[in-house]
Amino acid sequence: MKERDGQEFHGQMLCEDCYIDALSPAKACDPWAVYSAKSFSKESGTGTNITETQSKILQILKETGGVEPKIISEMLQISPSDLEREVATLRHMEKLRAELREGKKTLCLW
Numbered sequence: 001m002k003e004r005d006g007q008e009f010h011g012q013m014l015c016e017d018c019y020i021d022a023l024s025p026a027k028a029c030d031p032w033a034v035y036s037a038k039s040f041s042k043e044s045g046t047g048t049n050i051t052e053t054q055s056k057i058l059q060i061l062k063e064t065g066g067v068e069p070k071i072i073s074e075m076l077q078i079s080p081s082d083l084e085r086e087v088a089t090l091r092h093m094e095k096l097r098a099e100l101r102e103g104k105k106t107l108c109l110w
Contacts, residue, residue, distance in 0.1 A: 021081045053078065054086050058109070061096060066108030
């Protein structure tokens with residue numbers, strides 16, 4: 001990476017995507033975001049709109065009954081940080097949740 005192509009963050013040079021992730025990490029547990037998602041859904045009258053990737057995540061969870069995030073990331077060929085953002089959004093919509101199964105974080109439907 002050329003120095004002009006990145007941003008410095010805590011003494012490290014990061015690419016633009018990594019820099020954005022570092023400044024704005026996904027927050028799955030955010031009561032205000034859950035409230036906002038519910039309010040928007042009620043006010044718009046259209047329900048919640050989900051992306052194609054989010055739909056695929058929900059389908060995988062429906063078919064498997066729950067699976068580790070790493071497996072979903074591999075199945076959809078998306079980065080773990082992209083999956084985190086999608087999962088955070090779906091958690092705010094109360095479409096999925098996380099639980100511990102055999103000591104491992106597992107995503108499952110709400």
